[in-house]
Amino acid sequence: MTRGLSVVDPTQWASNCKGVRDYHDPPTHYIDIHYRCNACGQQAVFSATEQKHTYEVRKQHINRRRTLCPACNGEHYRLRLRDREMQRRWLAERATLRHDRVFVEEWLLVLVAAARYRRGVNLGMIKRLRKLL
Numbered sequence: 001m002t003r004g005l006s007v008v009d010p011t012q013w014a015s016n017c018k019g020v021r022d023y024h025d026p027p028t029h030y031i032d033i034h035y036r037c038n039a040c041g042q043q044a045v046f047s048a049t050e051q052k053h054t055y056e057v058r059k060q061h062i063n064r065r066r067t068l069c070p071a072c073n074g075e076h077y078r079l080r081l082r083d084r085e086m087q088r089r090w091l092a093e094r095a096t097l098r099h100d101r102v103f104v105e106e107w108l109l110v111l112v113a114a115a116r117y118r119r120g121v122n123l124g125m126i127k128r129l130r131k132l133l
């Protein structure tokens with residue numbers, strides 16, 4: 001397998017990266033990073049091109065690393081969107097929704113599924129929803 005390389009331009013990094021060690025003595029190139037997905041254990045690659053895009057276009061912090069493979073990351077993203085939507089409904093209609101078994105069960109499934117990708121998140125809400133069933 002050939003290793004991908006992409007030229008580093010630290011002037012494009014997010015402004016909150018100026019304090020990191022690499023800012024003043026940056027590497028010349030991004031190099032493909034091979035890692036194992038924290039959720040499913042599959043091997044994945046954070047390619048040099050993706051790194052350049054992530055840090056220089058999307059302005060994510062330079063110390064940010066990937067922990068999920070693309071498939072798990074996509075599923076986690078979908079679950080987070082659904083969770084946010086349900087939180088919004090909950091804030092507006094809590095009095096009715098707390099008696100809506102379908103809503104409570106679905107939200108619980110979403111939170112439990114999301115916890116597979118990021119441990120320890122929303123445990124308080126999971127407990128509260130379980131009490132409602």
Ligand SMILES: [Zn+2]
Pocket residue numbers: 037038039040041042068069070071072073
């Ligand atoms: Zn995965």
